[in-house]
Amino acid sequence: MSAIFKRELKSxxxxxxxxxxxxxxxxxxxxxxxxxxxxxxxxxxxxxxxxLTFVLLLVLPILTMRLLSDEKRQKTDQALFxxxxxxxxxxxxxxxxxxxxxxxxxxxxxxxxxVLAAAGAEVNxxxxxGNYLGLLMLGGxxxxxxxxxxxxxxxxxxAALGTFLVSLSMLMIDSIASMTTxxxxxxxxxxxxxxxxxxxxxSGVIQYDDIIFFLSMQALFLFLTVRIMDRKRWN
Amino acid sequence: MIEVKNLTKRYxxxxxxxxxxxxxxxxxxxGFLGPNGAGKSTTMNILxxxxxxxxxxxxxxxxxILDEPNEAKASIGYLPELPPLYLDMTVxxxxxxxxxxxxxxxxxxKHIAEICKLMRIDHVYHRLIKNLSKGYRQRVGFAQxxxxxxxxxxxxxxxxxxxxxxxxxxxxxxxxxxxxxTVILSSHILPEIEAVCDRIVIINNGEIVADDTAExxxxxxxxxRRMLARIAGPEKDVLPLLKSIHGIAxxxxxxxxxxxxxxxxxxxxxxxDFRKELFAALAKAGRPLVGLKSMEMSLEEIxxxxxxxxxxxxxxxxxxx
Numbered sequence: 001m002s003a004i005f006k007r008e009l010k011s012x013x014x015x016x017x018x019x020x021x022x023x024x025x026x027x028x029x030x031x032x033x034x035x036x037x038x039x040x041x042x043x044x045x046x047x048x049x050x051x052l053t054f055v056l057l058l059v060l061p062i063l064t065m066r067l068l069s070d071e072k073r074q075k076t077d078q079a080l081f082x083x084x085x086x087x088x089x090x091x092x093x094x095x096x097x098x099x100x101x102x103x104x105x106x107x108x109x110x111x112x113x114x115v116l117a118a119a120g121a122e123v124n125x126x127x128x129x130g131n132y133l134g135l136l137m138l139g140g141x142x143x144x145x146x147x148x149x150x151x152x153x154x155x156x157x158x159a160a161l162g163t164f165l166v167s168l169s170m171l172m173i174d175s176i177a178s179m180t181t182x183x184x185x186x187x188x189x190x191x192x193x194x195x196x197x198x199x200x201x202x203s204g205v206i207q208y209d210d211i212i213f214f215l216s217m218q219a220l221f222l223f224l225t226v227r228i229m230d231r232k233r234w235n
Numbered sequence: 236m237i238e239v240k241n242l243t244k245r246y247x248x249x250x251x252x253x254x255x256x257x258x259x260x261x262x263x264x265x266g267f268l269g270p271n272g273a274g275k276s277t278t279m280n281i282l283x284x285x286x287x288x289x290x291x292x293x294x295x296x297x298x299x300i301l302d303e304p305n306e307a308k309a310s311i312g313y314l315p316e317l318p319p320l321y322l323d324m325t326v327x328x329x330x331x332x333x334x335x336x337x338x339x340x341x342x343x344x345k346h347i348a349e350i351c352k353l354m355r356i357d358h359v360y361h362r363l364i365k366n367l368s369k370g371y372r373q374r375v376g377f378a379q380x381x382x383x384x385x386x387x388x389x390x391x392x393x394x395x396x397x398x399x400x401x402x403x404x405x406x407x408x409x410x411x412x413x414x415x416x417t418v419i420l421s422s423h424i425l426p427e428i429e430a431v432c433d434r435i436v437i438i439n440n441g442e443i444v445a446d447d448t449a450e451x452x453x454x455x456x457x458x459x460r461r462m463l464a465r466i467a468g469p470e471k472d473v474l475p476l477l478k479s480i481h482g483i484a485x486x487x488x489x490x491x492x493x494x495x496x497x498x499x500x501x502x503x504x505x506x507x508d509f510r511k512e513l514f515a516a517l518a519k520a521g522r523p524l525v526g527l528k529s530m531e532m533s534l535e536e537i538x539x540x541x542x543x544x545x546x547x548x549x550x551x552x553x554x555x556x
Contacts, residue, residue, distance in 0.1 A: 002335065003336040004336070006332075007332050010328070011323060074319070075317045076321055078319045079319035079379065082285050082311065082313045083333075083337055084305040084308040234289075
């Protein structure tokens, strides 16, 4: 697992992908921070909402697109799957590498909160912590979705596009609730709503059941990825 | 060391490997021979745990590949048909990665340096794999299989893409490795298998059609010792002479091969040894025998006849259904 993790992390920086992802994150966050400065408000929520829409939906599919699809295309999966490593170890190693790169990118924006605090602005630290935790949780889910889709295709572009579309639909699932009056559908959608739970974090409300919800979603997608890879050996 | 029992692999209705069984003992080099699409790579992929078999079992070093995959895989070094190389890594980074992946316990620098020296890739150690020629890539793939010094080596067409000098090097290397390792080597190049392997398994259409040593295969399939004879003198004089010899059933004239020397193919009567009789008859008639050799079937001919037999058998079977 650690060998895979190290290799993936390194390969982000031997190809342009890692640099491009970090550059996009920093550019978007920097731009948002500049707007905050321009209007003279000390509320970083604009920075975080930018993170949500652009970073999660655009950068994460790029980070995950080649994780498994490229192994198959280059036939390097033959080295991985014939090594004394479990499928779970391979998948988790790749997941952790993508997660770490995402965390590095997002953590750099912590500097904005520190700058604001140093400049004497009142920073709501509970909000800040909630936002970062929420990004970590939701980002983790999208990374596992990306991993799952990457295991289904040999084409990186399809993997990225698929991850983008699935993640987008996941974030828009709430709108189904507003289109129907069926109470069962509404209850199901509300339970599954990623947005509602994410919003709990951003408003500084950190609850165990939200954390467990996000973690179990990640576990589910990782499990499905392992199952799909295992299934391929039988067909 | 390696035991394969009733291995079957089906893709839907297509049967890639059909009920094959064989054993490879410790320190043996087994040649796996077959035309393209015979099921060689599929079998090797199952042996190494990359694919799962539909039916049957594979035991490596006492560990079942399905029940104890990590123990079984730890004792295998595998070079697939296409070496599994990350093109964006240098040779050094790649071998380092494989060392970690296989959880090796050796001294890293020393172990990798030894393998690089053995495979003669030490001078490309710091180059990107992307920029290496096919021959070097193949050798890096081979080096990857050797990392961790596994007791079993499974090599799928290891000399593909190498130049003749490199091919000889790799063959010598495999022979040397065979002294301390159990090796399965696949190829569709017969001389290679003949030169390197102790035993040969011929596979065709997913089934084993022969399993024997090279010598035994030749002996078994060329029991009727046909002879090629070159005899000086006009055909009209020699031919009746040959036909009069007791042990010869049939004579075919192959034409003039040297000035005034004609070549004949001689079919023996029930495997009789007619050589002495032939010599005496020709000497008596004053016709010099300038060459005589046995037309022992080469491995190549055995292989072709075996795979052809199998094919016509399947066609017949299909016709009866």
